[in-house]
Amino acid sequence: xxxxxxxxxxxxxxxxxxxxxxxxxxxxxxxxxxxxxxxxxxxxxxxxxxxxxxxxxxxxxxxxxxxxxxxxxxxxxxxxxxxxxxxxxxxxxxxxxxxxxxxxxxxxxxxxxxxxxxxxxxxxxxxxxxxxxxxxxxxxxxxxxxxxxxxxxxxxxxxxxxxxxxxxxxxxxxx
Ligand SMILES: [Zn+2]
Numbered sequence: 001x002x003x004x005x006x007x008x009x010x011x012x013x014x015x016x017x018x019x020x021x022x023x024x025x026x027x028x029x030x031x032x033x034x035x036x037x038x039x040x041x042x043x044x045x046x047x048x049x050x051x052x053x054x055x056x057x058x059x060x061x062x063x064x065x066x067x068x069x070x071x072x073x074x075x076x077x078x079x080x081x082x083x084x085x086x087x088x089x090x091x092x093x094x095x096x097x098x099x100x101x102x103x104x105x106x107x108x109x110x111x112x113x114x115x116x117x118x119x120x121x122x123x124x125x126x127x128x129x130x131x132x133x134x135x136x137x138x139x140x141x142x143x144x145x146x147x148x149x150x151x152x153x154x155x156x157x158x159x160x161x162x163x164x165x166x167x168x169x170x171x172x173x174x175x
Contacts, residue, residue: 035060036171039097049096049144061095068166069095069146072129072138077112080167085114089174091165095146098123100170101163109155109162114170116163117155126151139163 038060042049052060057070067073082091091101091114100123101116109115122142129138129150136150148169155162 032171036097036173043097052144057095062168064168065094068169069093069144069148072131072147073166075113075166075168079112080114082114082167082170082172083112085172087172087174089172091116091170091172093141093144093146093148094169094171095141096144097171098141098143099173100124100141100148101165103175105163107156109164111164113149114165114167115155116165117157117159117161119151119163124148 054070058066061069064075068075085106086103088103090099090103091106092099099120101119105116105118107115107117119139124139125142125145126137126139129136136152138147139149139151140147146169147166149163149165152162152164153160
């Protein structure tokens with residue numbers, strides 16, 4: 001059976017042109033749909049997300065996604081369309097589509113990054129990040145290792161936690 005598969009790179013200059021204007025959306029809804037379908041078909045085929053090479057990731061991700069997910073970069077605050085996402089649904093890893101947050105976990109933190117007070121805990125891993133002056137708790141997708149953000153203890157009740165997430169590291173799936 002032949003499955004037609006397109007990487008984001010194959011989708012044409014539109015994506016590249018949009019990526020240059022860093023604050024723009026990373027693609028059209030149709031392109032995002034194609035990328036999501038590719039991840040789903042990879043999952044169905046049992047892809048080994050933890051062992052993709054850097055080159056394979058570069059083929060799959062936009063430059064912004066690659067910088068955040070694979071290089072622990074941080075997007076510019078206020079740049080993600082997911083800041084304003086208020087529909088019911090699930091926020092999944094932009095690398096491998098593993099569900100990480102539910103819409104009811106989201107709240108407005110005022111930081112300019114999509115923020116959540118709870119997480120689908122079994123799907124993330126954490127580590128201590130000492131890159132800045134203080135030790136911060138980094139968290140990432142448990143399946144592909146993709147960096148998502150940092151978790152702080154100044155969130156709202158009931159958890160008191162603030163998962164400060166890069167929007168580019170997530171895709172939203174409406175339920
Ligand atoms: Zn992932």
